[in-house]
Amino acid sequence: MQGERLKKSVRDRYGRIAQTEGSCCGSTPGCYSGIDQARDVARKNGYSDEDLNALPDRVNLGLGCGNPVALASLREGETVLDLGSGPGFDCLLAARRVGARGHVIGVDMTPEMVFRAREHAEEAEITNVEFRLGEIEHLPVADSSVDVIISNCVINLAIDKGQVFREAFRVLKPGGRLLISDIVLLSPLPECVRGSVDAYTGCISGAMLKQDFVDAVKKAGFQHVEIRKEVPFSLEYVISDPSTSSPVTRRILTEDGIGGTEKSIASIHLFGRKETNS
Amino acid sequence: MRRQLLEILACPVCKGGLELKAEEEDEHEVLEGALFCGRCRHEYRITEGIPDLLPPLRRCQ
Numbered sequence: 180m181q182g183e184r185l186k187k188s189v190r191d192r193y194g195r196i197a198q199t200e201g202s203c204c205g206s207t208p209g210c211y212s213g214i215d216q217a218r219d220v221a222r223k224n225g226y227s228d229e230d231l232n233a234l235p236d237r238v239n240l241g242l243g244c245g246n247p248v249a250l251a252s253l254r255e256g257e258t259v260l261d262l263g264s265g266p267g268f269d270c271l272l273a274a275r276r277v278g279a280r281g282h283v284i285g286v287d288m289t290p291e292m293v294f295r296a297r298e299h300a301e302e303a304e305i306t307n308v309e310f311r312l313g314e315i316e317h318l319p320v321a322d323s324s325v326d327v328i329i330s331n332c333v334i335n336l337a338i339d340k341g342q343v344f345r346e347a348f349r350v351l352k353p354g355g356r357l358l359i360s361d362i363v364l365l366s367p368l369p370e371c372v373r374g375s376v377d378a379y380t381g382c383i384s385g386a387m388l389k390q391d392f393v394d395a396v397k398k399a400g401f402q403h404v405e406i407r408k409e410v411p412f413s414l415e416y417v418i419s420d421p422s423t424s425s426p427v428t429r430r431i432l433t434e435d436g437i438g439g440t441e442k443s444i445a446s447i448h449l450f451g452r453k454e455t456n457s
Numbered sequence: 458m459r460r461q462l463l464e465i466l467a468c469p470v471c472k473g474g475l476e477l478k479a480e481e482e483d484e485h486e487v488l489e490g491a492l493f494c495g496r497c498r499h500e501y502r503i504t505e506g507i508p509d510l511l512p513p514l515r516r517c518q
Contacts, residue, residue, distance in 0.1 A: 258465070282462060286510075293507055306485070309458055312509045317469040319501075319510030324465040349472075 182338040185385075189336050190289050197266065197291035226272075234271050234303050246331040246448070249358030256280040257326040260350065262315040262343065262359070263287055263333025267296030267308070273329065274300075274308040283308040284325070286315060316342045320350040330359040332446070335386040344399035348453055357401055357451035362412055363389040366443045389447065401451030412444040458508055459486045468494035468501075469512045475501070 218231055225247040246269055253259060253276040261270045264285025274283040285308065287293050293310045300308050313319045315330075316339050328347050337343045347357055364386050387395065389406075396404050458466075466475050473496045481489040492501040492508055502509050 284462070284465070288511060290509075294505070297505070297507060309462060310507055311458075311466075312507060312511055313469055314511060317512045319467055319469040319508070321465050321467040321474070322472065 186288075186338055193265070193289045194291040197289060197295050221268075230272050233275060234268065234299070246329055246358070246360040249327070249329045249360070249448070250276060252356075252358060253277055253281075253327060258324070259283045259327045259329060260318075260320060260325045261285040262318075262328060262330035262347070263336070264296055264310060265289075265292050265331075265333075267299045267310065269329060269331050270296065270308050270310070271300060271303055271305050274305045277307065279307060281307060284320070285310045286313040286318060286320075288312065288314050316346065318346045318350055322349055323352045323355075325350055325355060326352055327356050327358060330361070332361055334359065335362050337385075340387060340392075341395050341398065344396050344401070348400045351453040353453055353455040355453045357396070357449070357453075360446060360448045361392070362386045363392050363445055363447050364443050365389060365445055368443055386444070389445065392447075393449070396449065396451050400453065402454050404449065404451040406447045407450050408448040409445050412446045458503060458506060466492065466508070466510075468497055468499070469510050470494070470499070471496045473497075 221231055222228070227247070230247070230250075250269065250272050253273055255276075255278040257277045258281060259270075259273045259277060261273065261283065264270050264287045267285060270283050270285040274281070277283060285293075285296055287296070287310065290312055293312050296310045300306075300310075311319055315333070315337055328351060334340055334343050351357065365388075367388070393404055393406065460477065460479075463475070463477055467473065468475055471494065473494060475492040475494055477487065477490065477492055478500075479487045479490040481487070486506055487503055488506050490503045492503065492510070493499075494501070499513055
């Protein structure tokens with residue numbers, strides 16, 4: 180089954196990244212191999228030095244497109260759910276924001292990432308955060324139980340995005356907020372990129388067209404849906420990301436696809452609310 | 458996982474509540490044990506403090 184095969188590819192790829200602490204390559208030129216580069220990516224994505232200094236460097240793998248806008252809006256005492264929490268970077272920052280009366284729960288389908296995230300929380304001595312192994316299409320979370328859902332460049336990896344948004348809507352309390360960042364397409368990708376599993380696991384070929392993404396969020400029931408920030412997504416990030424460092428992907432993106440591909444990708448920060456009468 | 462967060466957990470398949478069976482815990486949390494869904498008759502393991510709530514391959518409803 181195509182969906183299950185892709186899901187396994189995603190889990191395998193990110194499991195390997197978790198085990199190598201993000202230092203993907205050694206000899207492969209151009210990929211993020213060190214803490215400084217991961218910090219550089221995080222800064223470009225809008226994270227402050229205060230955020231970066233608050234956590235051990237190895238929590239930040241330089242993955243994702245950044246979700247600092249969401250983190251900034253969190254209030255003390257809130258319950259936050261992170262879809263695809265990876266090594267726990269955003270969860271730990273969120274946990275600091277919501278304070279001792281708040282809770283943060285991270286869900287990720289990659290065992291290696293979840294275990295690392297837990298280690299990172301212990302290392303940072305943050306106790307109001309927990310991680311669960313689970314799928315974002317089948318959230319192990321009760322109805323109407325969380326105040327805020329965050330997610331950083333993960334939903335593009337889900338096979339059924341509509342189901343992810345429906346699940347997000349189900350678990351939010353009435354009045355709850357969806358604050359996610361993700362990669363979207365501004366125009367369809369060339370066929371050679373669309374068919375690549377590597378491009379899928381590297382967040383490109385699984386991404387939705389921007390309008391389809393917004394429509395899917397609205398269709399799930401969210402209101403006041405708006406894109407609060409949109410920035411062009413540099414292909415340098417994509418081909419430097421450890422998850423897309425295979426020779427095949429690099430060739431597809433740099434030689435065959437660069438003309439159209441770079442202009443086709445953006446990262447967005449999207450807001451949505453579950454109305455209080457939902 | 459901490460006991461106080463049990464109430465916001467749910468079975469990933471039927472979304473029903475889960476029953477906690479703690480086998481080992483410290484002063485903060487359950488380290489080893491299981492979460493049981495009575496409706497699906499499925500047990501989700503807790504290992505090193507982390508619940509494995511991936512949906513079973515065969516849907517259990």
